[in-house]
Amino acid sequence: MSAYLVCFEPACRTRYPIDEVIYNCPKCGGLLEAGYDFTGTDAPALKRIWRERRMSNQPLDQSGVWRYRELFPFLLNVEACAVTLREGNTPLLNAPRAAQYAGINTLTFKHQGFNPTGSFKDNGMTCGAAQAVRLGMKRVACVSTGNTSASMAAYAAAGGLQPIIFIPHGNISYGKLAQALEYGAQTLQVEANFDQILKLVRELAERLGIYLLNSINPFRIEGQKSIIIEMMDQLDWQPPDWIVVPGGNLGNVSAFGKALRELKQLGFIDRVPKLAVVQAHGAAPFFRYAQQGGGSRFEAEVHPETLATAIKIGDPVSWPKAWLEVSSSGGTVEQATEQEIADAKAVIGACGIGCEPASAATLAGLKKLIAHQVVGAGERVVAVLTGNVLKDPDYIYRYHTAQLAAPDGTAIQPNFGNSPVVVPNDADRISELLA
Numbered sequence: 470m471s472a473y474l475v476c477f478e479p480a481c482r483t484r485y486p487i488d489e490v491i492y493n494c495p496k497c498g499g500l501l502e503a504g505y506d507f508t509g510t511d512a513p514a515l516k517r518i519w520r521e522r523r524m525s526n527q528p529l530d531q532s533g534v535w536r537y538r539e540l541f542p543f544l545l546n547v548e549a550c551a552v553t554l555r556e557g558n559t560p561l562l563n564a565p566r567a568a569q570y571a572g573i574n575t576l577t578f579k580h581q582g583f584n585p586t587g588s589f590k591d592n593g594m595t596c597g598a599a600q601a602v603r604l605g606m607k608r609v610a611c612v613s614t615g616n617t618s619a620s621m622a623a624y625a626a627a628g629g630l631q632p633i634i635f636i637p638h639g640n641i642s643y644g645k646l647a648q649a650l651e652y653g654a655q656t657l658q659v660e661a662n663f664d665q666i667l668k669l670v671r672e673l674a675e676r677l678g679i680y681l682l683n684s685i686n687p688f689r690i691e692g693q694k695s696i697i698i699e700m701m702d703q704l705d706w707q708p709p710d711w712i713v714v715p716g717g718n719l720g721n722v723s724a725f726g727k728a729l730r731e732l733k734q735l736g737f738i739d740r741v742p743k744l745a746v747v748q749a750h751g752a753a754p755f756f757r758y759a760q761q762g763g764g765s766r767f768e769a770e771v772h773p774e775t776l777a778t779a780i781k782i783g784d785p786v787s788w789p790k791a792w793l794e795v796s797s798s799g800g801t802v803e804q805a806t807e808q809e810i811a812d813a814k815a816v817i818g819a820c821g822i823g824c825e826p827a828s829a830a831t832l833a834g835l836k837k838l839i840a841h842q843v844v845g846a847g848e849r850v851v852a853v854l855t856g857n858v859l860k861d862p863d864y865i866y867r868y869h870t871a872q873l874a875a876p877d878g879t880a881i882q883p884n885f886g887n888s889p890v891v892v893p894n895d896a897d898r899i900s901e902l903l904a
């Protein structure tokens with residue numbers, strides 16, 4: 470077996486065929502991950518091939534995910550199965566103004582909001598959809614706070630699959646819901662929170678033979694590794710000191726850690742950057758877990774609350790993987806308040822970059838990590854902006870017009886506000902105003 474599924478639990482590590490439809494280890498219930506026989510991998514040759522593919526007109530080479538397919542070889546016939554919308558290919562952007570705000574010399578954002586559906590979920594979904602095609606599935610489902618459903622709907626539609634999405638009733642931004650509807654997903658709004666719906670959907674998937682594309686799906690994690698591979702390629706394989714990422718279900722940081730370990734093991738990079746995860750203050754079970762130093766007891770947040778809906782998760786499924794990656798990298802976990810996230814978001818906007826609320830937790834958290842001297846002002850940091858600025862325009866308008874309130878009702882101050890001004894139809898008066 471050159472590609473297989475393997476139980477993540479160190480005490481189990483049971484292997485299963487790569488095309489078995491399972492989401493957890495049948496033996497112990499542990500998370501699954503993809504494993505490969507990487508013997509013969511030639512790092513210098515692949516670095517060259519990947520560069521050459523940027524010049525290619527072949528769809529798979531143009532994809533910023535499939536370009537790096539040698540590092541997630543779970544398909545026998547990639548051409549026949551891959552569903553691509555030319556995902557990935559996201560830029561590294563320097564942001565002096567955001568660096569100054571955080572108190573660091575330089576700061577680089579990797580902006581996953583440049584993806585086809587506007588979030589990093591596309592990096593993973595292209596692989597998850599490919600696996601669904603390979604398995605001959607007709608229907609795919611997920612439960613989502615928004616971006617996963619938008620992405621799954623698009624990739625399912627593009628791949629000829631029927632998407633079914635489950636969303637928490639009244640807890641989703643309209644930008645994301647609109648996408649799912651437009652891409653033709655059957656959309657079910659359930660009156661329960663994310664964690665409750667996840668349980669429900671897992672039961673339905675089994676009962677109805679629907680392929681589940683939630684973040685525990687190991688093939689989505691494989692695709693999200695490409696965020697890091699592409700980042701290292703763009704940095705000419707010189708790893709930064711830190712990579713900062715917001716944490717919700719913790720699939721993304723798990724993918725980042727796996728990618729970095731594999732890149733190191735295969736000789737693409739010579740050291741692994743430290744991973745910093747930032748959670749929203751009202752949905753920070755992983756932050757608290759890290760504060761107590763890890764261990765076998767993970768306490769979920771029963772009532773997660775944050776305006777950053779993409780990270781409004783109380784019981785993150787991937788915490789065991791995430792903890793392995795964060796702790797083995799020498800990294801850390803931070804949290805940020807609603808006010809801190811909102812201000813950081815406006816600062817990222819004022820750089821001409823912009824992002825959705827969850828993404829801004831990176832800058833808010835980094836500012837605190839620098840203040841607490843966990844991150845040094847001279848260190849090289851890449852912060853991953855996970856979603857596009859247009860995902861949540863309502864939040865933006867409210868912030869800039871002093872109408873934004875935290876879930877507990879506390880008013881959020883528009884410290885970097887930019888309110889529109891009403892003026893008369895009068896050139897003289899407007900000239901005065903603009904003088």
Ligand SMILES: *Cc1c(COP(=O)(O)O)cnc(C)c1O
Nearest residue numbers: 616717718719720721779855856
């Ligand atoms: C999904 C998502 C997150 C959280 O990622 P996890 O893998 O669940 O930790 C953060 N930001 C955005 C924009 C997202 O869509």
Ligand SMILES: [Zn+2]
Nearest residue numbers: 476481494497
């Ligand atoms: Zn197991």
